[in-house]
């Protein structure tokens with residue numbers, strides 16, 4: 055129970071990596087704020103499951119990461135319910151795959167807003183709570199694409215390189231305040247985000263589904279295995295622990311060796 059009495063906001067936690075992180079924090083005793091879009095009944099079922107399985111309070115705040123004022127409102131709602139915000143995980147993200155000369159303007163802007171700009175608003179809103187307690191943990195879920203590029207993912211790679219820079223900058227600004235700021239850089243993790251990009255990658259590269267999985271996705275990953283959401287969540291728990299108090303400003307790969315190339 056390393057996170058007992060801590061309040062954790064995890065954006066984009068109605069699915070995939072974010073949901074696994076929220077559940078792992080709940081297992082460590084934290085109060086949980088889940089966020090994300092999707093079917094209301096399915097989200098309520100996940101929220102109730104967290105409360106029942108881990109015996110911690112869990113609220114859902116439906117803030118759209120495209121909108122700064124809703125992100126600020128999410129942090130305010132968390133603080134109102136739990137009296138503060140100790141841990142912030144910026145995890146919500148979307149992907150769009152297209153050659154840059156055909157990249158739709160609205161998709162480019164949405165990828166940048168959700169994957170990068172949203173973290174600016176949430177960090178800005180959460181930091182005063184962390185500073186007032188002299189303790190805080192910010193974990194940004196970046197990607198191997200924060201360190202290396204792949205073709206047809208210009209918006210995503212730009213946003214993830216951006217979040218790496220934001221992570222390092224904020225880490226320096228709050229280093230003396232008991233607050234650490236780190237990014238996790240996963241390789242391919244089998245989640246709906248990866249599943250959804252397969253058809254577009256098939257079209258962009260004229261490949262079959264199996265070819266995309268083997269020759270595009272797992273080709274980059276020397277282990278030839280997908281990273282699991284539980285492995286990413288365990289790293290997030292470590293980064294929020296006391297043992298990680300001196301770990302700050304890092305962009306930490308968990309990518310089966312991808313970025314060792």
Ligand code: NAD
Nearest residue numbers: 066068069070071090091118119146147197242243245247
């Ligand atoms: P996912 O599609 O399973 O989950 C994405 C979450 O973000 C969902 O909860 C969704 O509701 C939420 N979301 C999307 N748009 C939103 C918006 N406008 N407002 C609020 N919430 C919104 O994806 P995932 O694979 O779990 O991805 C989570 C994070 O991990 C993303 O930042 C992604 O870039 C990163 N990542 C994923 C992989 C991978 O292989 N799956 C690899 C590296 C990094």
